[in-house]
Amino acid sequence: MAIFDYAPAPESRDLARLKPHYGIFIDGAFRDGTGEAIKTINPATEEPLAEVAEAGVSDVDDAVRAARRAYDNVWGSMPGRERAKYLYRIARAIQERGRELAVLESLDNGKPIKESRDTDIPLAAAHFFYYAGWADKLGYAGFGPNPQPLGVAGQVIPWNFPLLMAAWKIAPALAAGNTVVLKPAETTPLTALVLAEIIAECDLPPGVVNILAGGPEVGQALTEHPGIDKVAFTGSTEVGKAIQRALAGTGRRLSLELGGKAANIIFEDAPIDQAVEGIVNGIFFNQGHVCCAGSRLLVQESIADEVLPALQRRLGTLRMGDPLDKNTDIGAINSAVQLARIRELADSGDDEGASRWTAPCDIPDRGFWFPPTIFTGVSQANRIAREEIFGPVLSVLTFRTPSEAVEKANNTPYGLSAGIWSEKGSRILWTAQRLRAGVVWANTFNRFDPASPFGGYKESGFGREGGRHGLEAYLAY
Amino acid sequence: MTVTGTQQSEITRDESSLRRFLHGLPGVDQVGAQDRAAALATRSIKTTAKAWAIDAAISMVDLTTLEGSDTHGKVRSLAAKARRPDPSDLSTPTVAAVCVYPDLVATAVEALRGSKVGVASVATAFPSGRASLATKLHDVREAVAAGATEIDMVIDRGAFLSGRYGQVFDEIVATKAACGTAHLKVILETGELVTLDNARRASWLALLAGGDFIKTSTGKVTPAATPPVALVMLQAVRDFAADHGAVRGVKLAGGIRSTKDAVRYLVMVNEVAGEQWLTPDLFRFGASTLLNDLLQQRHKLATGAYDGPDYVSMD
Numbered sequence: 001m002a003i004f005d006y007a008p009a010p011e012s013r014d015l016a017r018l019k020p021h022y023g024i025f026i027d028g029a030f031r032d033g034t035g036e037a038i039k040t041i042n043p044a045t046e047e048p049l050a051e052v053a054e055a056g057v058s059d060v061d062d063a064v065r066a067a068r069r070a071y072d073n074v075w076g077s078m079p080g081r082e083r084a085k086y087l088y089r090i091a092r093a094i095q096e097r098g099r100e101l102a103v104l105e106s107l108d109n110g111k112p113i114k115e116s117r118d119t120d121i122p123l124a125a126a127h128f129f130y131y132a133g134w135a136d137k138l139g140y141a142g143f144g145p146n147p148q149p150l151g152v153a154g155q156v157i158p159w160n161f162p163l164l165m166a167a168w169k170i171a172p173a174l175a176a177g178n179t180v181v182l183k184p185a186e187t188t189p190l191t192a193l194v195l196a197e198i199i200a201e202c203d204l205p206p207g208v209v210n211i212l213a214g215g216p217e218v219g220q221a222l223t224e225h226p227g228i229d230k231v232a233f234t235g236s237t238e239v240g241k242a243i244q245r246a247l248a249g250t251g252r253r254l255s256l257e258l259g260g261k262a263a264n265i266i267f268e269d270a271p272i273d274q275a276v277e278g279i280v281n282g283i284f285f286n287q288g289h290v291c292c293a294g295s296r297l298l299v300q301e302s303i304a305d306e307v308l309p310a311l312q313r314r315l316g317t318l319r320m321g322d323p324l325d326k327n328t329d330i331g332a333i334n335s336a337v338q339l340a341r342i343r344e345l346a347d348s349g350d351d352e353g354a355s356r357w358t359a360p361c362d363i364p365d366r367g368f369w370f371p372p373t374i375f376t377g378v379s380q381a382n383r384i385a386r387e388e389i390f391g392p393v394l395s396v397l398t399f400r401t402p403s404e405a406v407e408k409a410n411n412t413p414y415g416l417s418a419g420i421w422s423e424k425g426s427r428i429l430w431t432a433q434r435l436r437a438g439v440v441w442a443n444t445f446n447r448f449d450p451a452s453p454f455g456g457y458k459e460s461g462f463g464r465e466g467g468r469h470g471l472e473a474y475l476a477y
Numbered sequence: 478m479t480v481t482g483t484q485q486s487e488i489t490r491d492e493s494s495l496r497r498f499l500h501g502l503p504g505v506d507q508v509g510a511q512d513r514a515a516a517l518a519t520r521s522i523k524t525t526a527k528a529w530a531i532d533a534a535i536s537m538v539d540l541t542t543l544e545g546s547d548t549h550g551k552v553r554s555l556a557a558k559a560r561r562p563d564p565s566d567l568s569t570p571t572v573a574a575v576c577v578y579p580d581l582v583a584t585a586v587e588a589l590r591g592s593k594v595g596v597a598s599v600a601t602a603f604p605s606g607r608a609s610l611a612t613k614l615h616d617v618r619e620a621v622a623a624g625a626t627e628i629d630m631v632i633d634r635g636a637f638l639s640g641r642y643g644q645v646f647d648e649i650v651a652t653k654a655a656c657g658t659a660h661l662k663v664i665l666e667t668g669e670l671v672t673l674d675n676a677r678r679a680s681w682l683a684l685l686a687g688g689d690f691i692k693t694s695t696g697k698v699t700p701a702a703t704p705p706v707a708l709v710m711l712q713a714v715r716d717f718a719a720d721h722g723a724v725r726g727v728k729l730a731g732g733i734r735s736t737k738d739a740v741r742y743l744v745m746v747n748e749v750a751g752e753q754w755l756t757p758d759l760f761r762f763g764a765s766t767l768l769n770d771l772l773q774q775r776h777k778l779a780t781g782a783y784d785g786p787d788y789v790s791m792d
């Protein structure tokens with residue numbers, strides 16, 4: 001046993017104020033959906049948390065109609081300074097219910113409470129605060145003197161950052177004067193539905209925001225609905241392509257934030273201790289369920305023998321287990337389906353000849369778990385170097401020169417993010433100019449700020465979210 | 478990568494090889510180091526873990542008085558406190574050492590006779606270190622002769638900042654020799670070295686020169702011990718042990734007043750250096766007021782209620 005054995009420090013589950021049943025939110029009111037209700041489960045225990053009403057196709061029609069009415073009658077013509085007041089109110093309400101939202105997020109998603117508490121929820125509030133500030137200054141955002149909203153936006157978000165992704169989608173859309181219909185992911189609908197409660201309590205005019213839980217059919221009905229003007233989707237590249245095909249020729253606007261296979265490049269002159277932290281944060285943050293995760297470690301050969309043992313030693317201190325324990329570093333995999341996919345891809349790494357190293361972790365008996373895993377001896381041709389795993393699995397490749405690092409980093413169909421570690425400023429700039437990735441972090445990784453645009457190259461999608469740039473997706477000019 | 482004795486003597490052969498080595502150490506990214514220290518501070522240490530940490534912290538305290546107004550009486554009363562920190566609860570561990578100026582060492586030795594509490598003395602023209610080497614070494618020899626078991630020296634920060642690493646190295650080596658069997662703690666005064674890169678280089682310099690402990694500060698300069706500096710120094714002893722096979726200690730001094738801070742540093746020791754360092758032989762807090770807060774928190778855990786500052790002795 002450890003000398004200094006951290007006693008359990010669980011956050012209280014009661015803070016989540018779980019309800020037995022959650023409805024869908026249309027035109028300012030909750031109601032039952034016409035789809036079949038589902039049970040959402042706690043991925044750390046497989047226990048059911050609540051029953052959630054799912055929307056049917058007719059609910060999508062109702063929601064789009066409500067959003068259109070709200071756009072035509074109230075929101076589209078409301079002065080920006082008035083819209084801003086609502087956004088500020090929502091931001092403050094998220095902060096006030098921050099603990100509740102954090103616990104609920106960890107229960108429904110499986111992520112550690114320290115991440116939902118310190119990252120997801122504060123950033124969600126920060127996005128509303130940030131875009132509230134833009135609402136009355138759109139003429140100064142660089143999109144002409146009098147940019148106009150698009151109308152009704154249909155938004156579909158993933159399960160990895162449920163509330164944060166809702167904030168990323170809703171805040172800029174509302175700031176620009178659009179109304180929205182948002183579909184959270186089927187496995188993680190709860191915090192979005194509490195956001196709907198918050199929105200109702202903030203007296204947002206009915207229909208400005210509509211939130212419908214549901215599966216892929218609901219997502220398809222929404223993204224292909226003729227009554228919307230704009231689709232924003234975050235999720236897999238496969239679904240993103242299908243949406244783009246369906247929207248081709250309709251004239252509706254589209255922004256896609258899809259998969260990634262980011263390179264995290266460690267040069268020999270890197271600050272090694274901080275680079276090790278950056279590698280850990282890059283791929284093991286949120287169990288690797290991060291589209292911009294640094295899933296390919298490119299380490300310069302001259303320091304590989306130094307970096308890998310340091311990384312393994314560090315992974316030995318990660319604590320996997322109860323997501324509600326404040327000392328948990330690695331939580332549960334979000335679903336059985338995702339766990340199966342991670343296992344399948346990790347097994348392909350073994351089959352293709354890479355060497356697997358697994359961090360020493362006790363795996364709980366119930367729930368979906370995958371310990372932090374590193375593959376060394378990976379080649380660019382291996383599936384684990386090319387396909388997005390979306391789990392806590394790091395593929396390690398080496399390089400000899402800066403040019404080789406850039407070539408390998410860019411040799412992927414994706415281009416969402418990249419990391420560079422070096423104490424030499426000129427090397428960072430040289431490398432960043434050559435990386436084809438939407439976000440390039442230098443001496444940090446997975447750092448987010450509402451003022452900073454985020455989005456991809458190539459099969460990682462197009463359009464930007466966050467910052468001034470994030471307004472463009474919701475404005476005509 | 479283990480460094481052999483020959484390689485170590487290569488590193489320290491002359492000024493330029495020492496400089497090449499120190500400047501070849503990986504840089505410290507300040508933002509990253511601050512983030513890591515802040516993340517470690519979010520660990521939640523409760524119940525049994527907190528009880529263990531409080532007792533461990535008490536046993537790691539160098540109970541310190543370093544004032545111009547110190548007297549024999551003050552030192553005797555401090556020694557009594559060190560022997561028996563909490564007369565109402567004899568299960569309370571004793572502290573590691575008392576730390577005094579050289580002229581008061583004899584008094585402390587006398588007052589602590591028969592106990593396991595060590596006597597540490599600051600020396601080498603503490604706190605500025607601005608004296609000739611001969612004077613500094615004389616200071617050390619006097620303290621050792623008076624019975625000090627541990628010597629807390631200061632490095633010549635002026636020499637370090639002007640790049641005369643060889644001079645700093647030689648002074649540490651000479652001080653170590655003057656210590657005889659007494660343990661040598663090398664005070665880097667990181668508040669005057671300012672950058673984390675300097676903290677790392679000074680740590681390695683002191684370890685290569687034979688310091689048994691590296692210590693953050695004199696307590697006379699602000700900032701004193703900070704979480705990022707502690708992080709960098711713990712990394713240094715960890716990496717030095719891996720490279721050279723010699724396990725050296727870290728002492729944090731200055732500004733650590735609360736149990737919460739002490740527990741956070743123990744978490745850092747545990748997760749950065751490793752649990753091997755969780756012993757008074759390898760980790761110390763230089764403090765005066767910290768002990769009383771630890772004792773009050775210890776009461777709180779045992780009884781469920783705070784009993785206030787009047788229930789612990791003021792020394």
